[in-house]
Amino acid sequence: MFTRCLQLDFGTKPLSDQSSDEASDADFGSGGAAILVNAGPVAHLAVGGGKDAALYVLNRDNLGHLGDANAVQKISAGNSIFSTAAFWQNTLYLAPAGGALRTYPLNLATNMFGATSSQTSTSLGWPGSTPSISSQGTSKESSGESQTIHQRCCTR
Numbered sequence: 001m002f003t004r005c006l007q008l009d010f011g012t013k014p015l016s017d018q019s020s021d022e023a024s025d026a027d028f029g030s031g032g033a034a035i036l037v038n039a040g041p042v043a044h045l046a047v048g049g050g051k052d053a054a055l056y057v058l059n060r061d062n063l064g065h066l067g068d069a070n071a072v073q074k075i076s077a078g079n080s081i082f083s084t085a086a087f088w089q090n091t092l093y094l095a096p097a098g099g100a101l102r103t104y105p106l107n108l109a110t111n112m113f114g115a116t117s118s119q120t121s122t123s124l125g126w127p128g129s130t131p132s133i134s135s136q137g138t139s140k141e142s143s144g145e146s147q148t149i150h151q152r153c154c155t156r
Contacts, residue, residue, distance in 0.1 A: 036092075037090070039108050044061050045111060050081055052080070055077045057075070072111055073112050075104065079097050082128055086131040088133045092104040094131070095124050095130070102118070105117050
């Protein structure tokens with residue numbers, strides 16, 4: 001038996017961008033989406049990126065339809081994104097391909113991410129890494145060494 005699926009919303013780049021992205025293999029969506037905490041002026045946020053090195057912050061209730069103009073925020077990750085970001089204690093952790101693991105603080109009053117607040121000293125190879133965060137309550141349990149080991153496991 002088949003169940004019908006109803007499309008409630010969509011978000012895509014403008015048609016003019018889609019053709020150039022296809023020609024240069026720089027399309028959106030090669031990285032997974034991460035759901036963020038429900039807080040601030042836009043309660044339902046998600047982030048995702050792609051080969052064009054752009055990380056998009058989107059309103060899950062209004063994905064923007066056609067074009068980037070309706071994104072809550074667009075951040076340059078510096079490198080293509082093939083991984084999924086992690087979000088913990090109002091901080092986004094992202095490790096794009098060939099780049100360092102970076103953190104971006106979220107301002108809950110504006111739902112905007114600030115500039116990179118810290119990053120690892122080493123760059124990750126292709127395809128980057130999907131960060132994993134371990135904690136005991138509100139304190140971080142993972143050390144820099146365990147993060148490095150985890151990154152190596154995820155990238156090979």
